[in-house]
Amino acid sequence: MKKRSRMQTNPLTPGLFYSFRFFPAERQVFEKKEELKLSEHTEKHRVVIKSSKPGPWKNENNPALKGIMDLMEFSKKLFVLVKCVQGGGSEAAHNYVYKKMSTSRHNALLVMESERKTARTMKQRFIPAVKASPKLAEKLSDNPDDTTNYSITLRTGFNINIGWSNSAAALASDPYETVVLDEIDKYKSSLNIEEAKDRITTYGETGKGIILSTPGHENGPIMQEYKTCEAHYDFHAVCPDCRQDQKMNFQNITWPDKDKAFKDDKERHRVANIIERDKTARYKCEHCGSMWNDYARDQALILGSQNNLNSINGWKPREEVNKRPVSIGVKFPSWLSPFKSLSTISARWLRAQGNIAKLQKWYNNEAAEPFSEELTGKTIKEDVLYARRHIYGPEDAKWQIPMPGCVLTCFVDVQSNRLDLETIAWGKDYESWGIEYQQLYGDPDHPELWQSLDTYLRKEFIHESGNKLSISICGIDEGYKSTPVREFVAKRKGVFNCKGSSHDSKQLITLNRSRQPKYTHSGKLYIQPLIIGTNEAKKTLFSWMEITEPGPGFMHWHEGYSYDYFKMLTAEKMDTQYKRGGFPSIVFKPQFKGIRNEALDIRVGNYAMIKLLNPDFKHIAVGLTSGIKIVGAAGAPPVRGRRIVSKGV
Ligand SMILES: [Zn+2]
Structure with a gap:
C-alpha cells in the first residue's frame, strides 16, 4: 500500500486542502478506500474453472465486463444489469460476492430463478470457484455443514444464503449487506423486489443490491428497475483502425447481401447457415467505415475497456454524473461479448425473421432488449416489416406496377x-x-x-x-x-x-x-x-x-x-x-x-x-x-x- 499523504483534498471543495490526524477507526475507513477495485480484485484472486479459457481470471477475456464490475461497486445502493445470455453477467455478480467474502463479515443473499438452477450453479460454478481461489479457500471452515448448496459460512463469520424466488431464504426478512437477484424476469413467484432492496438499508454505506436479468417484457421487473436508475452507462468500443470510440449497435453489423430479400424461408436459413459457417459478418465502424471481423471486434472491446477518459473502463454515462449515483443501470448485448461471434448473432437474427416468438427471443437473449405484445401494438419493429418485403413479379417482368395497383x-x-x-x-x-x-x-x-x-x-x-x-x-x-x-x-x-x-x-x-x-x-x-x-x-x-x-x-x-x-x-x-x-x-x-x-x-x-x-x-x-x-x-x-x-x- 502506498504511504498516504497527510494532506487530503476536501472532496466537497476541490482545491482546498485540510489536514487531519488518523485515528485507528479512520485509518480503517481509508484503508478500505484503497482496496483493490472489483475488477482488480477479481483478476488477482479469481480462478476460472468451467470455461473455454480456464485458469486465472483475465479481464481481457471479457473486456466490457471489467467496467461492469467496477460500476457495480461505483453505484451507491443499486446496480441493474440488463444482460444477454451467456455473456458473463452472472459471473460479474458472483465476483462481487467473492470479494465481499474476502473483505466483509456481513451477510449476503444470492437469489436465482429456480431450485434446480440454484443447486446446479452452486455445485458446478460457485463453490468450485471459491475452493479454487486460495484467498477464499483458506477462509472456508472445516465443518462440512458450513458449505452447502444453500449456504456458506466462512471462518470470519461471513455468511451467504442462497435461494430461489420462492425459497425460505429469499422470502425471509433478514437484513443483508449484499443482495444479488439473478434472472428476476424468470422468477416464478413475485418476490417483492422493493422489500429485497430494503433489506440492505441497515448497512448504510456498504449495503448494495445487484439486480440482473435477460429482459422479457417491456414492463417486466428488470426493465422497470433499469428505467428508474439514476444513471445509465453505455459501453464504447474503440476502433482499432481510427481509434474513435462508439456505442455499438446491431444496425452496424453487416454481412454480404444484407439488403437482399429472400425468395422463401429455406433460402433465408441457407444464407444464415453460410454466414455462421464462413464467419462473414462484420461490424462497420461508424467513423471510418472499417469492417471489423470478430478478432478486430475483440480488439475494439479491449481498447474500449482501457479508456478511462470520461468513462469507467469504456463505460460512458448517458446522463451527466456529478456524484456517485445511487443507482446505475447498464445493458450488455451479446456483441459486447468476445464469446459471441458477430456471425452467430447475425445468423440467429436472420433465422428469427418473420416469427414473432423467435424474434422476441433474439431481442431478449442477444440484444438485451425487451420485446413484447404491448410493444408490437404501439410501436412497429422494423425487422417485422423488413421481413415482409417480397418480389412483385417474375424476375424478367417488364413492368414495375402490379395489376391491382392502379x-x-x-x-x-x-x-x-x-x-x-x-x-x-x-x-x-x-x-x-x-x-x-x-x-x-x-x-x-x-x-x-x-x-x-x-x-x-x-x-x-x-x-x-x-x-x-x-x-x-x-x-x-x-x-x-x-x-x-x-x-x-x-x-x-x-x-x-x-x-x-x-x-x-x-x-x-x-x-x-x-x-x-x-x-x-x-x-x-x-x-x-x-x-x-x-x-x-x-x-x-x-x-x-x-x-x-x-x-x-x-x-x-x-x-x-x-x-x-x-x-x-x-x-x-x-x-x-x-x-x-x-x-x-x-x-x-x-x-x-x-x-x-x-x-x-x-x-x-x-x-x-x-x-x-x-x-x-x-x-x-x-x-x-x-x-x-x-x-x-x-x-x-x-x-x-x-x-x-x-x-x-
Ligand atoms: Zn474506425
Missing part, C-alpha cells in the same frame, strides 16, 4: 442537400405497393434540383397490364424551405405545397379553396399550403403496418427497400397522453432523440395525397385491364389538366 402518388421531403421522395401505387381499399424511395441530390435553392424533380414527375411506369402509368398527384413538404417549393407548385397542376400539423385533433386534410398564387408585400410568392393532420394519418398507417395479409390497407414493399428505410418508417411510437380533464389523446413521439423519420413523413404525405384524390379504384382498374389509357400525370402544365377519374377534388 393510381400513383408521390410525396417529396425537402432537405438541405437533397429531395427525398417516394412513389406509391394504390389499389382497391387502399392496399398499397411501394414503388420507389429515392433521393435527388442538389441544392434546393438552385433550379437544377427542381428540374430533376420535374423530370422525375414526368416519368412513366409500366403497369402489369402493359399500360403506361404516370404519377397522378404529388405533394411537397414546404416546412423546411417554402419559397422554391411554392415556385415549383405554382406552375404545375396536381402538385401541392403541404405542411404537417401534429395537433391531435387536426383532420387529415385542410385545403383552402383559394390556392391562387399571390405575392406578399415583401414580394414573396405565397400559396396557401395544404395542411396534413399527421396524427390522423399516422394512426391509420400504424394500424395498416400491423396487417399481415394482403387485402384492405396492406402495405407491400419490394426487395429494393433497404433496412435503413424501415428504421425511418418505424422511428416513432404511439403513446396515449392524458390531457386536462382526463381525456386521452394519441400522440406520436420519436423512439429516441435524433432518429431520422423522413420515410414515415413521406408515407404520411402520400396517404394524404391519395385521400385527397379519392379515386374510383374500381373504375380505373376496369379501364386499365380493358387497355384504355386513362391515368394522367401530375406536374404537367396546368392547361392540360388532370385526366384521372376522381370522385373528389
